[in-house]
Amino acid sequence: MNKKVSLKDIANAVGVSVALVSYVLNNKKEGRINKAVAEKIRATALAMNYRTNQIAKSLKTNKTHTIGLILADISNPFSAALARVIEDEADKYNYTVIFGSSDENPGKYKKILDALVNRQADGLILSPPEHAEPQIKDLQQQQIPFILIDRYFPGIETNYVVLDNYKAAYEATQHLAGCGYKRIGMINYASSLFHLAERTRGYLAAMTKNKIGFTADYLQEVNMVALKEETENAVYNLLHHKKRADAILFGSNVIAMHAVKYINQQQYIVPKDIALACFDETDAFDLFYAPLTCIKQPIKEMGQLAVRMLIDNIDDNNTKIKQVSLDGELMVRASTLG
Amino acid sequence: MNKKVSLKDIANAVGVSVALVSYVLNNKKEGRINKAVAEKIRATALAMNYRTNQIAKSLKTNKTHTIGLILADISNPFSAALARVIEDEADKYNYTVIFGSSDENPGKYKKILDALVNRQADGLILSPPEHAEPQIKDLQQQQIPFILIDRYFPGIETNYVVLDNYKAAYEATQHLAGCGYKRIGMINYASSLFHLAERTRGYLAAMTKNKIGFTADYLQEVNMVALKEETENAVYNLLHHKKRADAILFGSNVIAMHAVKYINQQQYIVPKDIALACFDETDAFDLFYAPLTCIKQPIKEMGQLAVRMLIDNIDDNNTKIKQVSLDGELMVRASTLG
DNA sequence: CATTTTTGTTTAAACGATTAAACAAATACT
DNA sequence: AGTATTTGTTTAATCGTTTAAACAAAAATG
Numbered sequence: 071m072n073k074k075v076s077l078k079d080i081a082n083a084v085g086v087s088v089a090l091v092s093y094v095l096n097n098k099k100e101g102r103i104n105k106a107v108a109e110k111i112r113a114t115a116l117a118m119n120y121r122t123n124q125i126a127k128s129l130k131t132n133k134t135h136t137i138g139l140i141l142a143d144i145s146n147p148f149s150a151a152l153a154r155v156i157e158d159e160a161d162k163y164n165y166t167v168i169f170g171s172s173d174e175n176p177g178k179y180k181k182i183l184d185a186l187v188n189r190q191a192d193g194l195i196l197s198p199p200e201h202a203e204p205q206i207k208d209l210q211q212q213q214i215p216f217i218l219i220d221r222y223f224p225g226i227e228t229n230y231v232v233l234d235n236y237k238a239a240y241e242a243t244q245h246l247a248g249c250g251y252k253r254i255g256m257i258n259y260a261s262s263l264f265h266l267a268e269r270t271r272g273y274l275a276a277m278t279k280n281k282i283g284f285t286a287d288y289l290q291e292v293n294m295v296a297l298k299e300e301t302e303n304a305v306y307n308l309l310h311h312k313k314r315a316d317a318i319l320f321g322s323n324v325i326a327m328h329a330v331k332y333i334n335q336q337q338y339i340v341p342k343d344i345a346l347a348c349f350d351e352t353d354a355f356d357l358f359y360a361p362l363t364c365i366k367q368p369i370k371e372m373g374q375l376a377v378r379m380l381i382d383n384i385d386d387n388n389t390k391i392k393q394v395s396l397d398g399e400l401m402v403r404a405s406t407l408g
Numbered sequence: 409m410n411k412k413v414s415l416k417d418i419a420n421a422v423g424v425s426v427a428l429v430s431y432v433l434n435n436k437k438e439g440r441i442n443k444a445v446a447e448k449i450r451a452t453a454l455a456m457n458y459r460t461n462q463i464a465k466s467l468k469t470n471k472t473h474t475i476g477l478i479l480a481d482i483s484n485p486f487s488a489a490l491a492r493v494i495e496d497e498a499d500k501y502n503y504t505v506i507f508g509s510s511d512e513n514p515g516k517y518k519k520i521l522d523a524l525v526n527r528q529a530d531g532l533i534l535s536p537p538e539h540a541e542p543q544i545k546d547l548q549q550q551q552i553p554f555i556l557i558d559r560y561f562p563g564i565e566t567n568y569v570v571l572d573n574y575k576a577a578y579e580a581t582q583h584l585a586g587c588g589y590k591r592i593g594m595i596n597y598a599s600s601l602f603h604l605a606e607r608t609r610g611y612l613a614a615m616t617k618n619k620i621g622f623t624a625d626y627l628q629e630v631n632m633v634a635l636k637e638e639t640e641n642a643v644y645n646l647l648h649h650k651k652r653a654d655a656i657l658f659g660s661n662v663i664a665m666h667a668v669k670y671i672n673q674q675q676y677i678v679p680k681d682i683a684l685a686c687f688d689e690t691d692a693f694d695l696f697y698a699p700l701t702c703i704k705q706p707i708k709e710m711g712q713l714a715v716r717m718l719i720d721n722i723d724d725n726n727t728k729i730k731q732v733s734l735d736g737e738l739m740v741r742a743s744t745l746g
Numbered sequence: 747c748a749t750t751t752t753t754g755t756t757t758a759a760a761c762g763a764t765t766a767a768a769c770a771a772a773t774a775c776t
Numbered sequence: 777a778g779t780a781t782t783t784g785t786t787t788a789a790t791c792g793t794t795t796a797a798a799c800a801a802a803a804a805t806g
Contacts (some may be wrong), residue, residue: 119546123467125467126467145485150482150488153482171492171496188461189462331695352692356665
């Protein structure tokens with residue numbers, strides 16, 4: 071009794087063909103339709119509370135007006151902010167977003183990707199985990215429009231929008247050096263992900279440039295699993311180094327969070343005992359007595375650009391490949407005061 | 409040349425009918441199909457990289473295996489955590505999530521809701537903004553399964569999973585009173601949303617119970633728009649009251665965040681000058697010198713329950729209405745030490 | 747051996763929309 | 777008046793699946 075209302079129902083109610091109802095409701099065949107009939111159809115559609123069955127429409131038109139989004143973890147503030155921007159921007163173009171969190175797990179990533187592709191998402195915005203190259207190549211072969219965001223694989227020619235991680239890390243390290251810190255450590259993920267490697271590379275370049283005495287163990291790499299423990303160890307190592315570090319650059323907000331909690335707990339004073347800087351801006355640091363100097367990513371631009379590039383690609387799928395590196399903004403705050 | 413592979417293509421390649429291919433790929437008609445043929449079909453499907461067109465399947469089966477999710481704002485940690493749990497739980501049942509942020513804006517909410525319904529989501533999980541009653545009633549009339557989460561409208565009989573806000577606020581206030589605070593203020597949203605009113609009601613009940621000298625202006629209500637300014641004013645009012653407040657309970661993590669920043673800026677010391685407690689647990693407070701005593705919501709249970717209840721409803725849409733109020737957990741921390 | 751049953755497969759309708767093409771009636775043109 | 781055009785509407789195919797029903801051939805039964 072409560073079956074959904076279809077074009078057919080309206081057609082029957084008004085006494086016209088399904089086609090005519092479709093034409094009216096889509097404002098096609100503009101001039102040709104009898105004004106009175108059109109009005110009656112519209113009125114009946116409203117009265118019967120008709121809603122387009124997008125599924126049927128999609129099947130016919132081969133367009134779902136849907137964007138698939140895979141991020142690392144929607145409950146991480148960076149991902150969440152990105153998701154938010156993408157959602158808003160997609161909405162402007164009348165697209166809906168379907169999403170999933172990969173959890174940095176290639177298997178899970180693949181599963182979500184499959185679901186999105188099977189659901190005929192018109193295009194995808196992806197933040198791929200490690201070892202996702204095969205799936206990327208699959209997408210290319212299937213000619214499914216997609217944009218990588220935050221990360222990319224230098225070996226594969228794809229559209230992407232990312233931070234210039236090298237430059238950002240370089241500048242942050244330069245800033246630390248400029249403050250007079252001599253023994254600058256870095257804690258970054260042990261990962262094959264290129265964007266993370268770029269952060270390390272930027273740090274190392276600045277270290278070399280400044281001819282600061284660098285020892286290999288100033289660069290501490292931590293694993294995603296057991297991140298808390300490994301981060302705490304890394305901090306410990308840097309602070310108990312024979313040449314004790316006087317500043318640390320963190321490869322992400324999550325690492326920084328663990329580290330700061332530990333540093334707090336150990337009663338080190340920032341920046342007197344140790345200066346800190348990190349990637350990603352986070353609310354959390356605002357309440358810390360020495361808010362962290364950080365590299366603020368242009369999340370809004372990243373998200374908006376990704377959506378626009380994707381939609382361009384959907385609309386005309388032989389647009390040229392676009393690769394965008396945006397600059398971060400170094401927000402100098404109390405954790406690195408001279 | 410790169411058209412997607414359909415059942416028809418496989419059928420042609422193997423030399424059988426489309427129906428047979430469908431049967432094989434869906435493991436229907438188990439015993440009856442020739443083993444060799446079945447194997448060949450499966451092999452061909454794999455070789456051709458066939459992927460079910462979910463759109464077509466959905467049209468026929470009238471099931472999309474999709475859950476629509478509307479939260480207030482995906483970039484708020486509470487929403488994000490909820491989204492994450494819901495996503496994970498939905499995945500367990502092979503459902504995909506489509507989401508949107510209402511931004512507490514009824515118009516936007518309605519728009520997203522429409523999109524989700526038109527896309528034939530099998531069911532919805534909703535955190536409705538103010539004035540969303542009409543849409544709720546619409547859904548009921550259309551018999552679309554849905555579960556309210558975090559919020560509900562007491563005037564409408566619906567499924568919901570929420571925090572027992574009254575109890576949580578009552579207990580938090582009791583705790584403050586127990587610590588010896590006598591002049592306890594509350595800063596909450598000026599809103600018609602029932603769950604927020606419940607927080608106020610719990611606070612007031614505890615104030616009455618403890619016979620603490622309550623004056624109307626110990627309860628400060630702030631507007632969502634211009635939240636920062638109004639929160640700062642509210643804090644100012646409480647601290648410049650003729651009977652200066654010695655403790656404040658905040659109606660949400662967002663309010664608390666603004667308030668703490670302001671309190672910090674004004675150089676008040678927590679909890680010596682002013683004790684604090686708030687709703688919602690947030691990472692951010694961990695780095696504050698006096699981490700905030702807070703009411704931790706059982707986000708995981710809420711999300712999981714909502715998904716399970718929804719799927720029960722989808723599978724059998726005359727299950728009885730279920731209304732769940734979960735208890736919060738008061739996390740006592742340094743902001744309310746005696 | 748005739749009949750029933752089982753096995754393996756195909757036919758065809760349906761889901762709810764879109765849209766080119768066909769058609770009929772009214773109007774305009776020469 | 778006869779033809780061409782415009783106006784208003786319908787017919788029917790199609791998108792890629794699912795699935796009941798029909799069918800044919802092989803196997804089992806009496």
